[in-house]
Amino acid sequence: MGRRRAKGRKVNGILLLNKPQGISSNKALQQVKQLFFAAKAGHTGALDPLATGMLPICFGEATKFSQFLLESDKGYRVVAKLGVRTDSCDSTGETIETKPANVSEKKLLKALDQFRGDILQVPSMFSALKHKGQPLYKLARQGIEIEREAREISVFHLELLRFEEDEVELEIECSKGTYIRNIVDDLGQVLECGAHVTELHRSFVADYPVEDMVTMEQLEADRDEGVSLDQYLLPMDSSVMHLDEAVLDADSEHYFLQGQAVVYPDLEQGDYIRVYNEDDEFIGIAEVDKELMLAPKRLVVR
DSSP states (O other): OOOOOOSSBOOOEEEEEEEOTTSOHHHHHHHHHHHHTBSOEEESSOOOTTOEEEEEEEEGGGGGGTHHHHTSOEEEEEEEEETEEETTSBTTSOEEEEOOOOOOHHHHHHHHGGGSEEEEEOOOTTSSOEETTEEHHHHHHTTOOOOOOOEEEEEEEEEEEEEETTEEEEEEEEOTTOOHHHHHHHHHHHTTSOEEEEEEEEEEETTOOGGGOEEHHHHHHHHHTTOOGGGGOBOGGGGGTTSEEEEOOHHHHHHHHTTOOBOOSSOOTTOEEEEEOTTOOEEEEEEEOTTSOEEEEEEOOO
8 A cells, every 4th residue: 555645735834823712722723734734733832722822833844843842931921710719720610619709919919929939739630631541631521530749840930910809810930831720729729719710821932922923813814815824934943942053064964864973062961952054954953962972863854
């Protein structure tokens, strides 16, 4: 039997989608993939259906470097309602507890201090984490509770933007793996009144400019008018610009692309390096091995 041809065209690059509210990240991905008629695409760091904001979508060869976006810092704006706790920690869930929200601003500010810096967080049962291949949220919907280990996260910035009656708006900048819903739920427990997320917007991922985000409506409008959507794609190496750079000569490039480690000056073991050829073309990511050579980890196929 012959090889099946990929359905769609070859597209390489990264799109910063401003995900709309009400659909899953996977649904948004499938819609964008169809709009681009792309053969291969994947998103980095799922947003809940309730959430809006920056969802980087990697096309083609860029999917090989998506892990660096998954591991990057992120920023959010969140609106929480005090006095009501839900099983999903947001407004899509079932109410499990209601209490009077008799909270002063002084008490709120003091409680927020507990959520800055390095803290431990137990992921929600309504997260996309998997247990024996099953996402936790699917198990939660079946009424199954799985014990989860607390994980260390870092909250670099936590600011109170607004506090009106039972509504709190926060700005949060944090490390990978942070669940904003859990911060809000835990805050409600500290305040002894309960809380849940009503609005959530991811404002940034890594160092990507907010102004480079594009909406689904804009993509659909351009598609309908025959305008190329590729204008919105960022280079695939934009996800790894925080790494040090190496430029290989023609001989080293040849061996590197054959999967062989090559010599390069001033390397430190364990570092990841973004690698280019003499024509300034991004050719992949290398890791410095124990012999202090550039060992290929992810290669761009052109």
